[in-house]
Amino acid sequence: xxxxxxQINRKSVLLTWLLxxxxxxxxxxxxxxxxYVQSSQALENEIHAANESLLKQARTLMDNQFETMERLNYxxxxxxxxxxxxxxxxxTLFPNDYTYDLYEITKxxxxxxxxxxxxxxxxxxxxxxxxxxxxxxxxxxxxxYKLMHxxxxxxxxxxxxHITQKNFKGFIPMWRVTEDGSRRKAVAYVSxxxxxxxxxxATNVIMIDPSRILHTIEHVGLFNKGHVLxxxxxxxxxVSSSEEPLPLDFLFTQRMATSDFFFWEYGGERYExxxxxxxxxxxxxxxxxxxxxxxxxxxxxxxxxxxxxxxxLLGGGMLTYFFLRKxxxxxxxxxxxxTTKADSDTAGGYNEFQFLQQAVDQTFLAMDRFTxxxxxxxxxxxxxxxxxLLKGKLDGHIPIDEALTTFNMRLMTNDFAVMLLYVxxxxxxMESIMGKEPADKLRLQQFIMQNVLEELSARHHQGFVAELxxxxxxxxxxxxxxxxxxxxxxxxxATEAQSFLRTKYHIQLTLSVSGVHSSLAGLSQxxxxxxxxxxxxxxxxxxxILCYWDIHKHExxxxxxxxxxxxxxxxxxxxxxxxxxxxxAQNTLDEIxxxxxxxxxxxxxxxxxxxxxxxxxxxxxxxxIGHVQESLPVPNRTKFEKRVEKLARCAxxxxxxxxxxxxxxxxxxxxxxxxxxxILQSRQKLLxxxxxxxxxxxxxxYHSPSLNITMIGNHFDMKPAYLSKLFKDSTGEGxxxxxxxxRIAHAKQLVAEAGKTIGEVSVCVxxxxxxxxxxxxxxxxxxxxxxxxxxxxxxxx
Numbered sequence: 001x002x003x004x005x006x007q008i009n010r011k012s013v014l015l016t017w018l019l020x021x022x023x024x025x026x027x028x029x030x031x032x033x034x035x036y037v038q039s040s041q042a043l044e045n046e047i048h049a050a051n052e053s054l055l056k057q058a059r060t061l062m063d064n065q066f067e068t069m070e071r072l073n074y075x076x077x078x079x080x081x082x083x084x085x086x087x088x089x090x091x092t093l094f095p096n097d098y099t100y101d102l103y104e105i106t107k108x109x110x111x112x113x114x115x116x117x118x119x120x121x122x123x124x125x126x127x128x129x130x131x132x133x134x135x136x137x138x139x140x141x142x143x144x145y146k147l148m149h150x151x152x153x154x155x156x157x158x159x160x161x162h163i164t165q166k167n168f169k170g171f172i173p174m175w176r177v178t179e180d181g182s183r184r185k186a187v188a189y190v191s192x193x194x195x196x197x198x199x200x201x202a203t204n205v206i207m208i209d210p211s212r213i214l215h216t217i218e219h220v221g222l223f224n225k226g227h228v229l230x231x232x233x234x235x236x237x238x239v240s241s242s243e244e245p246l247p248l249d250f251l252f253t254q255r256m257a258t259s260d261f262f263f264w265e266y267g268g269e270r271y272e273x274x275x276x277x278x279x280x281x282x283x284x285x286x287x288x289x290x291x292x293x294x295x296x297x298x299x300x301x302x303x304x305x306x307x308x309x310x311x312x313l314l315g316g317g318m319l320t321y322f323f324l325r326k327x328x329x330x331x332x333x334x335x336x337x338x339t340t341k342a343d344s345d346t347a348g349g350y351n352e353f354q355f356l357q358q359a360v361d362q363t364f365l366a367m368d369r370f371t372x373x374x375x376x377x378x379x380x381x382x383x384x385x386x387x388x389l390l391k392g393k394l395d396g397h398i399p400i401d402e403a404l405t406t407f408n409m410r411l412m413t414n415d416f417a418v419m420l421l422y423v424x425x426x427x428x429x430m431e432s433i434m435g436k437e438p439a440d441k442l443r444l445q446q447f448i449m450q451n452v453l454e455e456l457s458a459r460h461h462q463g464f465v466a467e468l469x470x471x472x473x474x475x476x477x478x479x480x481x482x483x484x485x486x487x488x489x490x491x492x493x494a495t496e497a498q499s500f501l502r503t504k505y506h507i508q509l510t511l512s513v514s515g516v517h518s519s520l521a522g523l524s525q526x527x528x529x530x531x532x533x534x535x536x537x538x539x540x541x542x543x544x545i546l547c548y549w550d551i552h553k554h555e556x557x558x559x560x561x562x563x564x565x566x567x568x569x570x571x572x573x574x575x576x577x578x579x580x581x582x583x584x585a586q587n588t589l590d591e592i593x594x595x596x597x598x599x600x601x602x603x604x605x606x607x608x609x610x611x612x613x614x615x616x617x618x619x620x621x622x623x624x625i626g627h628v629q630e631s632l633p634v635p636n637r638t639k640f641e642k643r644v645e646k647l648a649r650c651a652x653x654x655x656x657x658x659x660x661x662x663x664x665x666x667x668x669x670x671x672x673x674x675x676x677x678x679i680l681q682s683r684q685k686l687l688x689x690x691x692x693x694x695x696x697x698x699x700x701x702y703h704s705p706s707l708n709i710t711m712i713g714n715h716f717d718m719k720p721a722y723l724s725k726l727f728k729d730s731t732g733e734g735x736x737x738x739x740x741x742x743r744i745a746h747a748k749q750l751v752a753e754a755g756k757t758i759g760e761v762s763v764c765v766x767x768x769x770x771x772x773x774x775x776x777x778x779x780x781x782x783x784x785x786x787x788x789x790x791x792x793x794x795x796x797x
């Protein structure tokens with residue numbers, strides 16, 4: 001069965017389960033492999049760390065050995081007798097002291113030999129004398145070589161090369177002859193003394209047997225099975241724990257320069273090579289250990305891991321087949337049961353769970369669609385029922401109690417009130433909802449308002465909201481809770497609803513509230529009261545809470561409501577507008593509105609009448625002004641009419657008052673400006689006439705010696721100084737200058753005529769003193785009258 005299903009239906013859950021079981025089976029195996037790999041790597045790191053730690057321990061022990069050689073070299077180098085022998089130059093004066101000093105130095109070397117028991121042998125090579133100083137004895141260099149180093153591995157010339165180097169200090173491999181005459185390898189520390197006048201002086205040679213060094217690591221078993229090497233700065237082998245030859249040049253020059261650990265294959269075997277640098281010198285400590293020594297136990301762990309993985313695969317495969325078959329049989333039976341009832345296409349293969357899910361989803365979808373349609377219809381029918389209930393238009397064939405039960409409207413008491421909500425501004429709310437059609441946004445707005453009102457009512461009572469034309473109506477059914485405070489409850493619900501919707505959703509509302517009625521038959525009256533209160537939005541203003549009992553309380557008290565807008569006040573307002581007195585016009589308008597709406601509420605018809613009269617007054621005033629329209633923001637007749645129409649259609653007295661005040665300000669500013677311009681033009685005309693008359697008076701009286709500013713001022717009945725100032729402001733020159741210029745102009749005409757002297761001319765133009773005439777003439781013409789006359793005579797000739 002399983003084989004057939006897997007062959008014909010690749011989407012089957014059977015295949016999914018098989019892959020899941022395989023994933024569950026393989027997951028721990030994969031994790032085991034990862035853990036094994038990580039463990040192997042960690043083990044490798046631990047082994048390398050342990051090997052490095054052992055090598056560092058060996059380095060510490062070996063460094064102590066080499067430190068002993070360096071310390072002996074230091075004492076030899078700075079020994080007073082030896083330095084005196086090498087650098088004092090006293091033997092040119094006392095040659096006999098040289099042999100004695102050599103003897104004394106050999107005795108000193110014997111003391112060092114006894115002090116440094118770890119050093120096998122040492123000597124000092126004297127370059128000038130070609131002599132070697134030994135403990136208790138000194139010998140010729142050639143004889144000393146045969147005594148100390150005679151071997152084929154270290155010829156005499158090579159030995160001399162080592163000990164005659166300049167400025168050398170370091171470890172080198174050597175051969176030495178032991179006391180029993182055998183030849184053995186040695187580690188030699190060669191250190192030259194500072195040269196004297198650029199010539200070699202002496203060289204210290206300190207030797208130690210490699211066995212002393214290797215003795216320190218004999219207890220480390222891992223090193224005993226591998227190779228331990230000590231290399232000098234030139235990668236020469238100083239000490240080796242193995243006699244097997246290795247290609248050290250290739251090994252240490254190419255690989256040790258890049259890493260302190262690497263693998264190396266030699267002679268068919270893999271080695272793990274580690275090295276560390278000496279702390280005190282330039283020596284390198286190298287361990288070369290076969291890899292098989294590290295991984296003997298790791299190989300057993302690897303084989304055990306492979307065996308456990310194989311057993312897990314076999315056992316897991318058998319369990320997978322058993323549980324797969326056991327779990328699939330119930331699913332197969334369910335699919336067979338639904339196949340005959342579900343309308344699904346299974347020709348191209350299918351997943352059993354998806355098939356079952358589709359069948360169940362189709363069933364639930366059909367149920368949800370049915371439930372949704374029922375709820376939609378129920379909401380519409382319920383809303384229509386509430387509207388008919390408010391308007392008193394119920395069907396008498398259906399008992400009202402049965403209808404209330406049908407719409408799940410269980411009444412608490414027989415006390416009711418009606419609240420109407422009118423949306424003044426929802427622009428911000430509509431803009432905040434993105435990606436929806438306007439109709440959907442309005443439905444969402446209605447849904448929010450309905451929920452808010454019903455929840456606020458449900459704190460102590462219950463409310464039922466329905467859509468009503470361009471408003472929303474809320475039928476509030478009171479409970480028995482605090483019956484004496486029901487008007488306060490209505491105000492609380494209205495206030496909280498208005499504040500919450502304005503703050504949270506930016507929906508601006510005007511609400512009207514009816515009085516409380518104690519029967520279902522009184523609901524229609526409550527609805528009429530709410531409508532009546534909403535009408536007072538014109539008087540009270542928008543975005544308010546309008547309560548029926550507050551608006552009509554003056555009727556209950558028998559108060560009479562008057563109408564204040566007498567003709568004399570209207571004419572006074574018109575006069576203020578004409579003369580451009582905006583503050584007075586504003587105060588008059590505010591007084592009219594205040595006198596009408598202060599105290600008891602004015603009825604809506606009277607408020608509309610007052611609004612139309614105020615608009616009429618403004619239109620009449622603008623018509624009398626006439627051309628003032630040219631200065632307003634509505635320069636053509638059509639726009640002006642629209643402005644007046646907008647003013648007449650104001651929804652509230654407050655809106656009309658604001659628009660009228662703005663228009664009044666514009667008109668008054670224009671008329672005031674125009675009035676000031678007219679006054680200024682009149683003053684300019686009068687001043688021009690006055691100046692013209694002054695000029696005419698001067699022309700007729702210039703020949704009079706008594707003509708002056710005082711005479712002119714008296715003639716025009718004005719103060720001379722003020723008249724002179726007006727004259728100068730108009731003409732740019734003083735009045736006295738005007739008199740003198742007129743006299744000089746006539747004097748020039750008289751001078752040009754033959755037969756009159758300068759004195760006669762001065763008398764003719766009103767000067768009693770000829771000298772004064774000459775000075776004045778020269779002031780305005782730049783030359784004297786005589787010069788002017790001569791100039792005219794020359795021009796005539």
